[in-house]
Amino acid sequence: MAGSNKANREAPSRGARDQKVKLSDRWRSYRAHHSSTLRTTLAKIFGEPIQTLLTVVVIAIALALPSAMFLVLHNVQQLGTGIESSQQMTVFVEKTATRSAIEQLSEDIEQLAHVASVTYISEEQALEEFKASSGFGSALQYLDKNPLPAVFLVQPKTTNTAEITHTQDLVAAIAALNAVEEVQIDMLWMQRLLTITEISQKLVLAIGIALGIGVLLVIGNTIRLAIQSRRDEIIVVKLVGGTDAYVRRPFLYTGLLLGLLGAMMASLMLVTCVVWLGRSVNALADLYQSQFHLVGPGFSGILTLWLIGASIGVMGAWVAVMQHLREIEPK
Amino acid sequence: MIRFDNVSKRYESGLEALKRVNFELEAGEMAFLTGPSGAGKSTLLKLLMLMERPSSGTLLINGKNLNRLSRSSIPSYRRQIGVVFQNHQLLSDRTVFDNVALPLQILGYPISETGRRVRAALDGVGLLEKEANNPLTLSGGEQQRVGIARAVVHKPKILLADEPTGNLDPKLSTEIMSLFRRFQSVGVTVLIATHDINLINRLDHRIMYLEDGIMADNGVPYGGE
Numbered sequence: 001m002a003g004s005n006k007a008n009r010e011a012p013s014r015g016a017r018d019q020k021v022k023l024s025d026r027w028r029s030y031r032a033h034h035s036s037t038l039r040t041t042l043a044k045i046f047g048e049p050i051q052t053l054l055t056v057v058v059i060a061i062a063l064a065l066p067s068a069m070f071l072v073l074h075n076v077q078q079l080g081t082g083i084e085s086s087q088q089m090t091v092f093v094e095k096t097a098t099r100s101a102i103e104q105l106s107e108d109i110e111q112l113a114h115v116a117s118v119t120y121i122s123e124e125q126a127l128e129e130f131k132a133s134s135g136f137g138s139a140l141q142y143l144d145k146n147p148l149p150a151v152f153l154v155q156p157k158t159t160n161t162a163e164i165t166h167t168q169d170l171v172a173a174i175a176a177l178n179a180v181e182e183v184q185i186d187m188l189w190m191q192r193l194l195t196i197t198e199i200s201q202k203l204v205l206a207i208g209i210a211l212g213i214g215v216l217l218v219i220g221n222t223i224r225l226a227i228q229s230r231r232d233e234i235i236v237v238k239l240v241g242g243t244d245a246y247v248r249r250p251f252l253y254t255g256l257l258l259g260l261l262g263a264m265m266a267s268l269m270l271v272t273c274v275v276w277l278g279r280s281v282n283a284l285a286d287l288y289q290s291q292f293h294l295v296g297p298g299f300s301g302i303l304t305l306w307l308i309g310a311s312i313g314v315m316g317a318w319v320a321v322m323q324h325l326r327e328i329e330p331k
Numbered sequence: 332m333i334r335f336d337n338v339s340k341r342y343e344s345g346l347e348a349l350k351r352v353n354f355e356l357e358a359g360e361m362a363f364l365t366g367p368s369g370a371g372k373s374t375l376l377k378l379l380m381l382m383e384r385p386s387s388g389t390l391l392i393n394g395k396n397l398n399r400l401s402r403s404s405i406p407s408y409r410r411q412i413g414v415v416f417q418n419h420q421l422l423s424d425r426t427v428f429d430n431v432a433l434p435l436q437i438l439g440y441p442i443s444e445t446g447r448r449v450r451a452a453l454d455g456v457g458l459l460e461k462e463a464n465n466p467l468t469l470s471g472g473e474q475q476r477v478g479i480a481r482a483v484v485h486k487p488k489i490l491l492a493d494e495p496t497g498n499l500d501p502k503l504s505t506e507i508m509s510l511f512r513r514f515q516s517v518g519v520t521v522l523i524a525t526h527d528i529n530l531i532n533r534l535d536h537r538i539m540y541l542e543d544g545i546m547a548d549n550g551v552p553y554g555g556e
Contacts (some may be wrong), residue, residue: 033439194492232420241408241434246406329382
């Protein structure tokens with residue numbers, strides 16, 4: 001602040017003699033033009049509220065749609081991570097198995113290929129767990145003997161779809177061991193889910209790109225109209241020596257602001273939807289005794305959306321400016 | 332300061348607007364360019380503004396060949412010139428002050444000095460009290476004076492004017508012309524295109540006469556130059 005005051009005091013005496021503008025002054029005035037352009041652009045945008053609102057809403061919907069789909073996918077994947085952990089298989093031990101047979105079985109499973117970890121849950125532990133989690137604890141005391149078998153939880157090493165065949169082999173290998181009653185794993189369902197998510201991701205990306213291009217065109221068209229309505233101004237500015245960058249600047253700012261406002265409104269739509277749906281989804285998850293809860297876009301997600309909106313805005317404006325600004329030359 | 336060497340201009344339509352025009356204007360000189368409509372006066376000014384390029388011949392400004400100027404250096408060239416248009420070319424979406432300030436904003440003057448120079452320029456054309464008005468609320472003569480203030484606010488070395496008195500009555504026209512003479516007296520090279528023969532005959536300045544694209548009289552007495 002102090003620096004600029006000093007420069008302002010000095011400026012008149014020098015300027016009266018010299019037509020040249022000092023570089024530091026030029027830089028200061030360059031920044032001043034940026035901020036004044038931003039201000040006048042904002043004033044212009046809000047000076048036509050209906051027109052602006054229409055454009056912004058169109059942009060917002062086009063941005064919100066793929067974002068919402070992405071969010072849905074993200075939530076499904078979150079549901080999927082819960083399932084990935086249930087990629088673990090449950091090995092039920094025969095009720096008649098002796099303690100030594102169980103110890104032998106434990107060793108045998110650990111020695112199999114593709115086994116990440118083995119956890120043993122005895123009959124008693126299983127009963128305790130059941131009592132605690134099911135809420136039928138008081139009913140269980142009426143049973144004269146423990147109905148639950150001992151269980152091995154086997155975590156296979158596979159994490160992605162390609163290796164799922166290994167898991168299938170593993171299931172067969174464990175089932176062939178002594179004292180094994182049954183091996184359970186819901187693999188097919190898991191495989192389908194993973195494949196569907198992959199396809200959906202690609203689909204959302206494609207829709208996102210298509211709608212992004214739509215936003216680009218909407219902003220480009222708005223800027224094109226703005227350029228035409230400010231034709232006189234462009235001609236005068238060019239006549240008195242305004243550079244292309246100087247002429248371009250207000251339009252790029254218009255694009256930036258439209259894109260950003262659209263993204264802001266889109267994020268508002270998203271957050272509203274998440275809050276609105278969240279309650280019902282959580283209630284549903286509770287009914288299924290699931291830990292699942294609806295995940296919103298989050299701070300970084302919203303920031304990314306704004307960044308995308310702003311960049312598309314500038315790009316759309318740039319395309320329009322490049323197409324039309326050269327046509328407007330003083331004649 | 333301004334020198335035309337065998338400059339011809341043929342438009343794409345086939346119209347030959349200028350035919351081998353030669354003349355030289357010294358620094359600080361004031362000259363009128365006259366002739367019937369369609370004689371090529373506007374074309375000559377457009378060449379000086381780099382709104383058009385010559386088809387052949389060379390155009391030297393301050394010793395620099397304009398033909399060699401690339402498109403990207405046109406803005407910086409135009410900033411050295413002040414231009415007054417017949418139709419004023421004022422912007423109706425801003426005040427008189429902001430119209431006059433435009434060249435300074437483009438040049439990157441600090442705000443405080445912009446204000447000082449704009450007021451000095453408006454004072455020079457006697458319109459200081461109208462700085463906050465919209466140009467549309469001014470009379471034709473006042474609008475033209477705002478245009479002149481804008482043309483000189485950045486103290487150009489060359490001042491061009493295309494029919495600056497086109498729509499004005501004789502009294503206002505004389506006022507405008509005396510403004511131009513004031514700029515010439517401080518060393519500005521002034522070139523004014525006008526068809527107002529009566530007016531310029533009363534003023535003692537060089538008169539160049541264009542007819543059908545040919546410089547019939549370059550205003551220099553025989554044996555001069």
